[in-house]
Amino acid sequence: MDITFDQVSYIYQPNxxxxxxxxxxxxxxxxxxxxxxxxxxxxxxxxxxxxxxxxLLKPTxxxxxxxxxxxxAKEKNKELRELREKVGVVFQYPExxxxxxxxxxxxxxxxxxxxxxxxxxxxxxxEAIQATHLDEELLERSPFDxxxxxxxxxxxxxxxxxxxxxxxxxxxxxxxxxxxxxxxMEMFYDLHQKKKLTTVLVTHSMEDALAYADxxxxxxxxxxxxxxxxLELFKKQKALEEVQLDVPEVIExxxxxxxxLGADIEYTGQSIADLAKEMADFVRGGxxxx
Amino acid sequence: xxxxxxxxxxxxxxxxxxxxxxxxxxxFTIGADEWVxxxxxxxxxxxxxxxxxxxxxxxxxxxxLVDGEEVTQDTLWEIRKRxxxxxxxxxxxxxxxxxxxxxxxxxxxxxxxxxxxxKRIKESLNAVGMTEFERHEPHRLSGGQKQRVAIAxxxxxxxxxxxxxxxxxxLDPKGRKExxxxxxxxxxxRELSLITITHDLQEVTQAERVIVMNGGExxxxxxPRDIFSKKDSLIEIxxxxxxVSKLADHMKDAGLELSREPLNHQELLEELWTSxxxx
Numbered sequence: 001m002d003i004t005f006d007q008v009s010y011i012y013q014p015n016x017x018x019x020x021x022x023x024x025x026x027x028x029x030x031x032x033x034x035x036x037x038x039x040x041x042x043x044x045x046x047x048x049x050x051x052x053x054x055x056l057l058k059p060t061x062x063x064x065x066x067x068x069x070x071x072x073a074k075e076k077n078k079e080l081r082e083l084r085e086k087v088g089v090v091f092q093y094p095e096x097x098x099x100x101x102x103x104x105x106x107x108x109x110x111x112x113x114x115x116x117x118x119x120x121x122x123x124x125x126x127e128a129i130q131a132t133h134l135d136e137e138l139l140e141r142s143p144f145d146x147x148x149x150x151x152x153x154x155x156x157x158x159x160x161x162x163x164x165x166x167x168x169x170x171x172x173x174x175x176x177x178x179x180x181x182x183x184x185m186e187m188f189y190d191l192h193q194k195k196k197l198t199t200v201l202v203t204h205s206m207e208d209a210l211a212y213a214d215x216x217x218x219x220x221x222x223x224x225x226x227x228x229x230x231l232e233l234f235k236k237q238k239a240l241e242e243v244q245l246d247v248p249e250v251i252e253x254x255x256x257x258x259x260x261l262g263a264d265i266e267y268t269g270q271s272i273a274d275l276a277k278e279m280a281d282f283v284r285g286g287x288x289x290x
Numbered sequence: 291x292x293x294x295x296x297x298x299x300x301x302x303x304x305x306x307x308x309x310x311x312x313x314x315x316x317x318f319t320i321g322a323d324e325w326v327x328x329x330x331x332x333x334x335x336x337x338x339x340x341x342x343x344x345x346x347x348x349x350x351x352x353x354x355l356v357d358g359e360e361v362t363q364d365t366l367w368e369i370r371k372r373x374x375x376x377x378x379x380x381x382x383x384x385x386x387x388x389x390x391x392x393x394x395x396x397x398x399x400x401x402x403x404x405x406x407x408x409k410r411i412k413e414s415l416n417a418v419g420m421t422e423f424e425r426h427e428p429h430r431l432s433g434g435q436k437q438r439v440a441i442a443x444x445x446x447x448x449x450x451x452x453x454x455x456x457x458x459x460x461l462d463p464k465g466r467k468e469x470x471x472x473x474x475x476x477x478x479x480r481e482l483s484l485i486t487i488t489h490d491l492q493e494v495t496q497a498e499r500v501i502v503m504n505g506g507e508x509x510x511x512x513x514p515r516d517i518f519s520k521k522d523s524l525i526e527i528x529x530x531x532x533x534v535s536k537l538a539d540h541m542k543d544a545g546l547e548l549s550r551e552p553l554n555h556q557e558l559l560e561e562l563w564t565s566x567x568x569x
């Protein structure tokens with residue numbers, strides 16, 4: 001699903017002393033099937049942006065277009081329900097929203113609410129737990145007896161069971177151990193590719209943006225500060241520092257190494273192993289010259 | 291004999307009788323003025339350890355001793371003065387309407403006299419660099435600022451031990467840096483032991499000692515340098531090594547000799563520089 005923001009502004013509590021402009025004339029477009037990372041420090045407008053993607057918020061000014069749906073200021077949307085069926089949002093700490101008696105019921109809640117028939121619901125629940133690597137035995141357990149990592153998978157399964165075309169992920173790995181973080185991100189990436197989803201990932205992790213996104217949007221004070229491919233953007237250390245963002249650690253290290261050792265190594269997305277070899281060769285080469 | 295330490299003596303714990311053990315026969319000691327990081331995969335028992343340390347939970351087997359005194363229902367309040375805790379979610383730990391009220395709350399609970407409270411509020415807000423926010427509303431602060439106030443509230447009670455239970459997990463990178471800096475300053479300036487429970491590998495490299503938990507048992511206790519040299523075993527138990535350790539490992543594979551396991555950029559760069567200048 002193509003997503004376009006055209007001159008979108010959003011103001012919280014307009015015409016009051018607390019008036020706060022969270023988004024300012026925001027314009028960008030995300031082609032269907034792309035994996036986009038949205039980055040910005042706290043208060044940059046990321047959460048407000050996300051809530052426009054499934055109509056939880058409507059722009060104060062401007063237009064948000066998602067496929068054939070349009071969200072505009074002061075216009076009532078009859079198709080909001082349809083839109084919400086197609087845009088799945090995994091909020092931060094989604095396990096806090098679990099509430100049903102069993103895992104199966106919790107995962108089925110969304111599609112059941114949208115009137116999907118029972119046979120189809122069963123099929124979707126099974127497909128979802130396969131994608132999230134949840135054991136079938138857990139389906140009849142209470143979600144509250146599960147570990148934190150499992151609870152998060154249940155919550156994600158619930159979003160997947162809606163069969164969304166767009167997946168919006170708000171810091172989906174926060175609070176997980178390193179292994180769990182990697183597993184969840186690999187899972188989303190896999191789904192993204194297999195189901196040809198349009199994925200919007202909100203993250204603080206430059207590493208994840210670098211590893212998975214084909215496009216990065218950097219927000220600052222409610223405006224698009226930079227937009228482009230991760231490799232291209234993450235080389236602009238100064239510009240990123242100005243909005244209190246760090247470059248990914250690998251790029252930071254290469255910059256320092258180049259300065260200290262007088263090397264000329266460039267980051268082109270090579271693996272850590274290849275980079276290590278390049279650096280080792282350089283260090284040894286230096287010795288050979290002398 | 292100096293008794294200022296937290297000791298876990300053969301501690302086992304489970305939430306209910308029909309549930310599996312969360313901790314099994316766990317023993318370790320945390321000394322005075324130490325910074326110890328506790329790491330482990332989700333569900334390894336890290337947070338349970340934190341809750342046992344200040345009597346939010348009690349073990350079914352074994353003992354927990356704080357400065358030689360066992361943590362029980364009777365000693366609980368005395369022990370909580372000595373063992374302060376900062377939790378993960380900055381929004382769940384505020385009660386006051388201003389930063390100042392909030393810092394005062396813990397002291398009020400411990401029945402401290404007003405003059406002491408006024409003095410301690412100033413000192414502890416100063417220690418975390420939040421003096422100018424004294425009259426601000428806590429819920430309007432950034433995540434990092436909130437956690438600094440939470441640390442100040444704990445400091446005000448003047449504990450000997452502070453436990454930070456994933457206190458940086460919900461913060462953005464900037465907030466995380468703020469907290470780490472605050473922790474370091476506080477630890478240098480005051481006589482305090484710090485126990486940080488964390489997934490953040492950067493945070494772990496700064497601790498003096500690391501306790502690695504796996505499946506409810508102590509898997510290893512050592513320095514960060516030693517722990518991060520065991521990459522393969524760490525990955526097996528759901529953990530990882532920092533970027534610098536990974537890069538150094540691959541450099542060794544590529545035939546480069548390093549004199550020790552580097553813990554940060556600076557150390558690895560120096561190794562490389564030395565290596566390059568040797569003829």
